[in-house]
Amino acid sequence: GENVEQHPSTLSVQEGDSAVIKCTYSDSASNYFPWYKQELGKRPQLIIDIRSNVGEKKDQRIAVTLNKTAKHFSLHITETQPEDSAVYFCAASRKNRDDKIIFGKGTRLHILP
């Protein structure tokens, strides 16, 4: 089955700097890759997603890149702000007989003042 590895588990960056979180997946048939943000004590919420027919997608300060050949995708946050502090989860899924989505273990991002 699908396996999603996420790195690093913890990341601290200075406010204003960029943050990058990386994920790899094992199932070459996976074709949808969402990223969720979970603030402390809150529910996960989708921040950006990318489908396998696209190499990059950007939404203001957030961007995601996908390398299908290498089976890895990354989240990039530029000009980080205190409200970016949270846990970020990547996920991978494929539309098939078994409709499952597999999450990475998460990255705790700390934005330092």
Added chain:
Amino acid sequence: NAGVTQTPKFRILKIGQSMTLQCAQDMNHNYMYWYRQDPGMGLKLIYYSVGAGITDKGEVPNGYNVSRSTTEDFPLRLELAAPSQTSVYFCASSGTSGILDEQYFGPGTRLTVT
């Protein structure tokens, strides 16, 4: 729209007790999911449903059961609770593209088994 709602918010169970976690959505979503999130860990899929009357196992189904008699409701049943089931449980739903769509999560149920 209330979105995805879950009850209760908190619960303490004794070992061997049973309970049902309730989940409802008012977005007419076909796909619904149950996850557990252990401290400092990611989300593990317990069960999911692609429509009323259809359920299937996820990554960690042992010790749980589900039913989907209506589009709106997707209750999760714990039989013979064990300490290993201490976790935060999230219900989620997604639209017609299922796992290729955004998942909307409920607020979670924090369960402690002692």
